[in-house]
Amino acid sequence: MAFDKMELQKIEVWDGNRAAAQALRQSQVDVVAAYPITPSTPIVEGYAKFLADGYIEGEFVMVESEHAAMSGCIGAAAAGGRVATATSSQGYALMVETLYQASGMRLPIVLNVVNRALAAPLNVNGDHSDMYLGRDSGWIQLDAYCPQDAYDLNFIAFKVSEDHDVRLPCMVHQDGFITSHTAQGVHTLTDDEAYGFVGEYQPMNDMLDFEHPVTHGVQTEEDWHFEHKARQHNDLMTKVMPKIQTAFDDFEKLSGRKYNIVESYDMSDADVCVVCMGTSVETAREVATEMRAKGIKAGVVGLRVIRPFPFFEIAEALKGVKAIAALDRSSPNGAAGMLFNELAGALFNTGTKALLSGYVYGLGGRDLTKAHLVSLFTELQKNVDAGKVTTPLQQFIGVRGPKLSFL
Template identity: 45%
Template sequence: MSNGNKEVLTGHQVVANAMRQVEPDVVAAYPITPQSEIVEYFSQYVADGKVDSEVITVESEHSAMSACVGSAAAGARTMTATASQGLALMMEIVYIAASMRTPIVMAVANRALSGPINIHCDHSDSMAARDSGVIQLYGEDAQEAYEFTLMAQRLAESEDVLLPVMVTLDGFTLTHTAQVAELLPDRAVSDFVGEYDARYPLLDVENPTTQGPFDMPDYYFEHKLQQVEAMENVSDRFLEVQEEFNDLSGSSYDGLFETYKLEDADYAVVILGSTAGTAKVVVDELREKGKKVGLLKPWLFRPFPGEEIKDVLVDKEAVAILDRSLSFGSSGPLYLEVSSALSDGDTKPRLYNYTYGLGGRDIKEDQIAGVFEDLENPDLEDKMRYIGARQ
């Protein structure tokens, strides 16, 4: 199964291996397609004695996240994984996890929210959590999902951050596809993540604390400001963690988003997750035809790196933002962020919003090429376009 250090691994396997290498004290999770195998593999590692973690089986995702919050508050390094309806059921406690500043790392195998019920990929689940106070990282392939899971641990536990981190990977497209990935040696990962030293461990009876108290209007607002400040610290910490990770792995992370042939491009697409890979292929094909096209793929969606994105997009002729979820009655979540980032300049590119891939609808290279073709039209009408939907 290996070629050098390369292996053929599914998204499930790389995330489960990242969890094994991080060796959290506690994992509490409930199974849901397309996440289940992450926790199945991890539980197997625990059963086989390959990792010393406590796996808590629970009766729902609401309980899973509740157990995680309790565990993290106690001072334990804590992880979980979920998807779709599971995240929706978890949502009440996701907000609480963020507000209690518990650095829980969670994988989300992106899957459409019901209804109609659907098991396939879109981003409606994680986008529904975008205002919950968690940090969100989006991976393009198994390798990024693996590396983000490791970096997430350091980011979450950064002293001036202390927030949950959600690492998303596209359901089926990444979770169930065996692809080439390279894992780091176990020892290197354990050195990288280090020991977790909780600031207020409930189990420290010498220094008792009360956690999760009731706030009156005279303090709730201030506690929210603390979360705002923690989020503001994320970008700098992420860059630092990237640098350290690059030294360790030979990777070349160098920002809050990836750009691909963007610098001299006139036309660009902004896209999250695995479809960015397909779009890169299209960019290459169009570049060969002499088209000045490029791509921007946010790694970090929460906090959204608006200023930095503005800097690299402001001089473009036209930009298409491709959303894989809807915000009914408004534009797509990614579009809103990008357009807001570009709103205060004197000049800005023409911006267009596309929705694609809902409920696992496949998106093809020629459809993305069609988006670039649209952008070349200076008179293109500004309205939402739905790629591949029968209208």
């Protein structure tokens, strides 16, 4: 090894970007092809600096667009090695074509998505519009709520994505600025522990094996395309969750930190709950605890795995609850929110009598305040008491002007 290990404190004060960059270093990523975009840039800058300082060996390719970044990642992954990059928002949107190509070609690439709003109007702050844009792209998608998660989930991402039974690319989402630029205490792994967990990259169908040439990226028309897409969907639906669960279990043994496919807080006896993603999970947990002091049995469910969607796990988590709020941090633009729809789908044929309502919040980095959540939990309790949804099914919260609601 011609690079130096880095001595880390047991707890480092890192923001989400730094945590992700350190995870890429400790995973000994071979190639990063990247293009800067706020707020994800420090992740790839971090890799570049580690390389410049001799804490890693590999290639950093600073390309001329996000489309080229993912194109380069695809070429590098097909060549046969560990590949990662990061992006946000418009960059993610520019990448979309290649996101489908990466997953369709079954190439394990880890993409850190620091979630940010989509223009127009231009906005650099956090919401989940970019995450929602790529939700059908065939990638495994994990969600971090804080810098610690951003660090840990990168290791999980490599482990699952590169598994020869999986071979699907994986995104690790974190909230722009709130997670990416807010420093918190992060419990670290040593370099050896981290690399030992992720393991050495095991090539498969690698272009650089000159004794076994491969053709990647073929054309399939009506006689083959459906079968290939079906295969990909099947593998995402049936093979990924068990591998994630195993990775979570192994990671808990190593670090003591337990992750779940669906994260449930105070749900065992909850009457009302919110289902959300990102940093909102932590805010909602705090408010739920306070609501309990006021006599409302509140709980919180956070999605840890967004794709494949934890259809059964989330139905199980919501089994006993009486009223549910789906919190979507992306404008649905003409429909109910993604989470609202997914939850409705997951719950519709179950025995639940739970009342489901949807909330759109936090667009463009607008804060979700504790006061918002207090009134939201209070509304849910009203629904429970009335035995029906007393509000419109879709409400915008935190937006100025006349009350905005639909459905």
